[in-house]
Amino acid sequence: MTNTDLDAHALLPWLALQQAKGLGPVRGWKLWQKLQENCCRAEYLRGTGLDDSTLTHLLTPQHALLERVLAWLNDGPERHLLTRADPRYPEQLNRVSAAPLLLFVEGDPAVLTLPQLAVVGSRHPSYVGKENTRQLIPPLVEAGLAITSGLAMGIDGLAHQAALNAGGTTLAVFGSGLAQCHPKRHLRLARHIVECGGVIMSECYPWEKPQAFLFPRRNRIISGLALGVLVMEAAERSGSLITARFALEQNREVFAVPGARQNPQATGCNRLIQQGAKLVEEANDVLEELAGFSAAAVKIHDAATEQLLPYPDLLDNVGLEATALDIIAERCQQPVHQVLTRLVELELAGWVESVPGGYVRARRS
Structure with missing residues (x-):
């Protein structure tokens, strides 16, 4: 591809915005909208008062970066790069002011439009946390919800797997590039998610390695995609609570499963409930709060025949x-x-x- 072809590529201005230091997704999106109204873009940019470093990034064609991105896109049929102006970009997430300018996706982008519930929790869940995840996810999937989480160890991975086991759809948001699955032991799970009709996605370039600061940023995407966030189990200082905070800022529902006070992994959930999160004991507690869902959406199964308990x-x-x-x-x-x-x-x-x-x-x- 010649430089002339690259200069005309629709992704080039988006990459310039993504690369510009000091802009961020909020200012970047506003700037993009303004640029569509001005035919003399370079002249407009020079009049915005942006510092010289940011202007240099915006006015320097990112040919090498574009070629690298295109190489990744062309390396698989299920790979997509959605900009905020792309009609396939998830509408629910696009309502968030800090939504990513770019979303790298593997899988069918149509899945992004499904009604989703974010499920998050401890990386080191207790037996109870694991069981709650395995038992609560199937009826939520049966009611029509896709399950969104972060592919981390613990509750995240269990939530993805429980959704797949129930025949549902699940979406995983990476805190790294899609070619740098973290943790590596979940690489097979990530592939299985795509094979079963779900998607994996990230705002990072595919080759970006996981870094600590990327994971809190990732959490705003998890909550932004969903109608609500269900915290299964979380300590008082937990990344899951960051996701819950983003959910509140984004006007999403927040749910929490209570736990015993002796369980330090339940302290965060109990605190969320004290602060107004809805206490969840069964799937209907979630469904009745979400628009378009109700207790009637869950099939009523015959009560188990009463059994005499041994010992x-x-x-x-x-x-x-x-x-x-x-x-x-x-x-x-x-x-x-x-x-x-x-x-x-x-x-x-x-x-x-x-x-x-x-x-x-x-x-x-």
Whole structure:
């Protein structure tokens, strides 16, 4: 491609705005809109009062960068670069003043228009946090929501996987370039998301490596795409709470699953609820707050046939938090060896699970 061809390419001015230091997405978008109204763009830019460094970036053709971007786009059929002026750019996100000027996407861009719920939480979730994620996601997917998250370890990855397992659509927002999947162990999950009809996306150039400052910026995209943000489990100082804050600023709904006060991973959720986030115990708690959804959207399943609980006195002392064997025996006032034998029976029958630190109630119970 010749320099003349590159000069005429529609992406070139967008790359100039993206590269200009000190502009940012808000000023960059306003400047783009102004430039469409002025045929003498260079003359207009010189009259805006921008500093010399920013002007230099805006007036210097980014040929090498454009060629690198085009090479990435041409390397796969599912690759797209959406500008804020592109009709395929998600409308929900475009309403956010700080929406990215550019959005690199792998997968079908039409997925970006689906009604979405952002699901975020701890990178080191407790057993309860994991179970809540696995149980709450399927009925939300069944009601028609796509699940959006950040592909991080912990709740993010579990939310993506739960959506896929339920036959739903999920969207992953990277805190790096799409060619630099982070964490690397989620590379297979990222590919599976695209293969199953979802998308992965980022505002970063595909080759950009993950950096700490990129992840909080990424969170505004996660919340901006969604109708609301559901925080599954979060400590008091957590990146998930940054996403919740962005959601409030963007006039999105905020939901939180409460947790035991003894669980430090639940402190952030409990604090959000104190501050006005909606407490979530079941999927309908989310659906009834979102426009276009209601409890009626979820199929009502027949109630499970009542079962007699084996060893009810023992099961009453095994909760959703890991409980050590000796503590269970003490609470039941039974010999440890007898409790252990019964716990093994209950585990084989699917009533409890053995986890690090003791035993927890299984989903069946």
